[in-house]
Amino acid sequence: MPVPILNRELRGVVRLTETATYFFNLPENGQGSQNTLANYNTEEVWIICDRGGEESITCDIWLPQIALFKGGWNGKIYVVNKDENVKINAFQNGINDDSINFVDFTSVGVKGIIMLHIVDNNLWGSWNVV
Numbered sequence: 237m238p239v240p241i242l243n244r245e246l247r248g249v250v251r252l253t254e255t256a257t258y259f260f261n262l263p264e265n266g267q268g269s270q271n272t273l274a275n276y277n278t279e280e281v282w283i284i285c286d287r288g289g290e291e292s293i294t295c296d297i298w299l300p301q302i303a304l305f306k307g308g309w310n311g312k313i314y315v316v317n318k319d320e321n322v323k324i325n326a327f328q329n330g331i332n333d334d335s336i337n338f339v340d341f342t343s344v345g346v347k348g349i350i351m352l353h354i355v356d357n358n359l360w361g362s363w364n365v366v
Contacts, residue, residue, distance in 0.1 A: 238298075246313070247301060249282045257296040262304055279310055285344075286318035294321040301327040302334050302354055309354040314365065317344040324352070326360060336360040 240256045246355040247263050276319035315324060322344040335358065336342045342362050344350050349365035
């Protein structure tokens with residue numbers, strides 16, 4: 237059975253509970269605001285990967301393109317891996333590729349937490365929290 241592709245909004249707390257490829261989008265406000273996440277009081281977004289059962293899941297997470305933030309570098313994204321297989325990918329289109337710590341993707345260790353923060357045009361910084 238093919239792995240589902242699901243779209244999620246980058247807002248508040250998002251729980252991922254099934255094996256899927258997750259594409260994250262910025263909240264829509266129709267204005268293309270510089271600080272889109274701040275307008276929704278979501279300067280910190282939590283993505284929690286947890287099936288809550290005995291069988292682990294695989295969360296393949298795709299971040300929004302940094303250019304969509306329109307210069308707003310205030311948002312922080314925390315990814316919590318309770319006991320799953322978690323991979324976080326930067327936006328890739330072959331022309332204006334983003335990266336995470338200068339590579340295409342990063343993984344979150346089991347029972348690990350990382351923080352993602354925009355640090356430059358086309359560059360996410362990733363730090364282990366735990």
